[in-house]
Each structure stands twice: as structure tokens, then as C-alpha cells.
Amino acid sequence: MAWLIAGGGIGGLAAAIALRRAGREVQIFERADDVRASGQGITVSVNAMVALGELGLADAVLAAGVRLSGAELRRADGRALMPLHMDAMEAAHGMPSVGILRGALLGVMLEAIGAERVRTSARCVGYRMDGEGVAMRLAGGEEVRGEALIGADGAGSAVRAQLLGEAAPRYAGYTCWRGLADVAGEELGEGGFFEMWGRGARFGGIPVSADRFFWYAAANAPRRGRDEAGEVIPRLRARFAGFAEPVATLLARTAPEGVLRTDIEDRPPTARWGEGPVTLLGDAAHAMTPNMGQGASQALEDAVTLGRCAEGAVAVAPALRDYERARRARAAGFVHASWWAGRVAQWEGGLACAARDAAMRVVPRALMRELTVRAAAMTRVGPR
Ligand SMILES: Cc1cc2nc3c(=O)[nH]c(=O)nc-3n(C[C@H](O)[C@H](O)[C@H](O)COP(=O)(O)OP(=O)(O)OC[C@H]3O[C@@H](n4cnc5c(N)ncnc54)[C@H](O)[C@@H]3O)c2cc1C
Numbered sequence: 001m002a003w004l005i006a007g008g009g010i011g012g013l014a015a016a017i018a019l020r021r022a023g024r025e026v027q028i029f030e031r032a033d034d035v036r037a038s039g040q041g042i043t044v045s046v047n048a049m050v051a052l053g054e055l056g057l058a059d060a061v062l063a064a065g066v067r068l069s070g071a072e073l074r075r076a077d078g079r080a081l082m083p084l085h086m087d088a089m090e091a092a093h094g095m096p097s098v099g100i101l102r103g104a105l106l107g108v109m110l111e112a113i114g115a116e117r118v119r120t121s122a123r124c125v126g127y128r129m130d131g132e133g134v135a136m137r138l139a140g141g142e143e144v145r146g147e148a149l150i151g152a153d154g155a156g157s158a159v160r161a162q163l164l165g166e167a168a169p170r171y172a173g174y175t176c177w178r179g180l181a182d183v184a185g186e187e188l189g190e191g192g193f194f195e196m197w198g199r200g201a202r203f204g205g206i207p208v209s210a211d212r213f214f215w216y217a218a219a220n221a222p223r224r225g226r227d228e229a230g231e232v233i234p235r236l237r238a239r240f241a242g243f244a245e246p247v248a249t250l251l252a253r254t255a256p257e258g259v260l261r262t263d264i265e266d267r268p269p270t271a272r273w274g275e276g277p278v279t280l281l282g283d284a285a286h287a288m289t290p291n292m293g294q295g296a297s298q299a300l301e302d303a304v305t306l307g308r309c310a311e312g313a314v315a316v317a318p319a320l321r322d323y324e325r326a327r328r329a330r331a332a333g334f335v336h337a338s339w340w341a342g343r344v345a346q347w348e349g350g351l352a353c354a355a356r357d358a359a360m361r362v363v364p365r366a367l368m369r370e371l372t373v374r375a376a377a378m379t380r381v382g383p384r
Helices: 010-021 046-054 058-064 086-093 102-113 158-164 232-239 247-252 295-310 316-345 350-362 365-377
Strands: 003-006 026-029 041-044 071-075 080-083 098-101 124-130 133-138 143-146 148-151 170-181 193-197 201-209 212-220 260-266 278-280
Touching: 003 010, 003 133, 003 143, 010 026, 010 046, 010 102, 010 295, 026 143, 041 046, 041 102, 041 201, 041 212, 041 295, 046 058, 046 086, 046 295, 058 098, 058 102, 080 350, 080 365, 086 365, 098 102, 098 201, 098 212, 124 158, 133 148, 148 158, 158 278, 170 247, 170 316, 193 350, 212 232, 212 247, 232 247, 260 316, 278 316, 295 316
Parallel strands: 003 026, 003 148, 071 193, 148 278
Antiparallel strands: 041 098, 071 080, 124 133, 133 143, 170 212, 170 260, 193 201, 201 212
16 A cells, blocks of 8 residues: 655655655645646755755756855845855755755656656545554545555645644744746846845845746735735835845846735644654644745655655554654754744844844854854754
8 A cells, every 4th residue: 555645745745755765655645736836936955955865856956956155144235244154064064055946846856756646636634544554535525545644735734633633823923925036146146045134024035047036025014914916016115125136126027926925824843743654744744934944944854754764664653653753853943943033033123123133243153154054964864
């Protein structure tokens, strides 16, 4: 019997590849009609590239994206606050950070797993366990039997809802717009990651291909706000008017219909990720705010760890509990760190922001370099 995976996002596809490499048969069930439909860009951090390397995909991902040449936090007026030492991380761990279109990353993973293992327009609505494994229920009433069920169905996971009960995610107090500008990093003089901090607002971006630049803008706002069609770019221009270049250029070179607005949410960590032959993976297990660029990276680390625990395991449930034990603390650490990083980054008060910015500029660079390299070194993906 196959291992069933609910969700064909970054976590689900990576889990499938890792489990295949561990000798397991897999079948993915994705509610959308195309797993590559996801737009926008993403930073694949050094530790994510280490995990992709373990899946045999690092070269293909690098070829489909852009090696990020550096990373810097800046004030809204463009003055540097703090370098993030990507070069040192790359030197220490042998992998770069990469900017890539989500669709391109998912395309590389889909090719590795084989489209025949992915069933689209298939929404998981729950499961039931018995002595021989698990039966996943799909919308429409069909049941599919498997040896195990991996809930990789994102922050609104149906598998998680059955396992832990329905619970609303925690709103972080700010919303995020994402867009793709038709402009090359070279034209902007931006070959790496940048993020600019203002008062209650941030703007950042990365190159994701030879001629496209991905940007995001975060601003304190009530939950569930909406932008009228055609108003989004003018509104962003007004909200980020005090920000230095490349903000104005990026907004001017973006087609408004592609701009996505997302309320930033997470879920406080839970100790329970599974039962019997069922477990959670990626955002379904540990949805975090995007402030550390680690959501997908942690899903990739989950996948590699799951593969290692499954390899050669005679019984499914103990292998899943090994995986959960190996991953819980590290993922929870990033949930907390991302939440607090976002709180500080979204401060609004003039005095608080001035003190924050001054403090960032006096942190010794050697100390920051050491801390950054160590954070990326916590990438021992798995129990072995
Ligand atoms: C604004 C923003 C910026 C981000 N930037 C970064 C970044 O730069 N770097 C980074 O590492 N992370 C980033 N993240 C986080 C990252 O997007 C997620 O952590 C990552 O996508 C998690 O992958 P996943 O596969 O667990 O979940 P998802 O990407 O949510 O995938 C879940 C999949 O399951 C499918 N699905 C959902 N429900 C069902 C169901 N019931 N049945 C079947 N299929 C279902 C969905 O259609 C989807 O394809 C960002 C997040 C946000 C909101």
C-alpha cells in the first residue's frame, strides 16, 4: 500500500520525493487543479538548499532561480542597518540562498516525483484509522486506503483539524502584499535580498529570474482588509511614499492584477503532530509568520527527516513518532523567533523605531556573522 500525502505544495512534494528515495510508494492528493499554479516568488534559504541537496534537487533549483549575492536590512530612507551575511553562510555550508518563482520550484519537484503520482482536484476532508492502516476521505465521498497519511495540506489543514480540532490561526496584526515586477535585478542594482524597515511598514524583495523581481510589502492593518480592483498600486505608492528606491520603481513596473494580499498569521506550536499512521508536515504542523523566510525551509527539513525515519522502518507509527520528535523543537523555535521578529519589525512608535534602528547599527558585525552562520548550521536534518 502507498503512503498517502494530502497536499501537493512544497512540503507534500518534498515528502513524496524523500519517501520515494526511502523506498516507499507514494500518492499525492492536491485540491487545486495544477500544483504549479502558485504565483509569486520565494527565498530558498541556505538550510532549505541543504535539504534540497539531500533530495538531489539543489542544482536544478539553482538553475531555475537566481543565486542571491547578499542580504541587507535597511532603513526606509535606504541607509544600511545590518548585513545578513549570506556569503558567510554559503561559505560555511556550501550552498547559496536562491530566489525563485514558486511555480518554478514546484515544477522542479513535480518533475522529480512524476506527475502520475499526483492526483489533482482531490480535496482531503478527513481520515479514519483501522488495524491495517488508514483510509483518507476525499470530497465527494471516495475513500483511499494507505499505509500512512501525511497531512501536508497547509495552514488550514483538514488532517490537522481532525487530529487537533478546529482552531482559528493567530493574526499577527499586519497584512502583506506580494508582486512581481518586470525588471532585472541588475537594472535596480539589487542582486540579493533587501528589506527596508519604516514605522509599522516594511518593503523587501529578491530577484527571481533574469528579468523579474519579486517584492513584498507589509503594513499594520486590521484583519481581512480588501483592495478595490485598480486601487492596489496607488494605495501602496501612498503607503510607502517615504521609502527610498527601488520601491517606487518596483511598484511602477508591476501589473496590478498579479498582486496578492495575505493577512499574516501563524499557529502557536503544538506538541501533538500525529496519531497511529497519521502525521503532519510543513505549515500543517507548524505554520509560522514569514519574517525569517523559513516556512518552506522547515517543510523541506521535515520532508528529509521523514524520509530518513521511514527508511528501513518495519512499523509505520514508531517511524512517524521518531520524525515528529526529531522536528518539533526546531520548527517551534522558528515559529517563536519569526513571531517576535515580526513584532519588532512592525513597531510604529517613532522613539521605539529610532532606538531599534540605532541598536541594529551598533551590533558588532563579527557577532552577527557568527550568529547567522550558526543559525544556518542548525540544519542537521534528521536523527542520523
Ligand atoms: C507572504 C508570505 C511570504 C513567504 N515567504 C517565504 C519565503 O521567502 N521562504 C520560505 O521558506 N517560506 C516563505 N513563506 C512560507 C511558505 O510559503 C510556507 O511555509 C510553505 O509554502 C509551506 O509549504 P506547505 O507545503 O507546508 O504548505 P502550502 O504551501 O500551503 O501547500 C499546501 C498544499 O495543500 C493543498 N491543500 C490544502 N488543503 C488541501 C486539502 N484539504 N486536500 C488536498 N490538498 C489541500 C494546497 O492547495 C497546497 O497546494 C511565506 C509565506 C507567506 C504568507
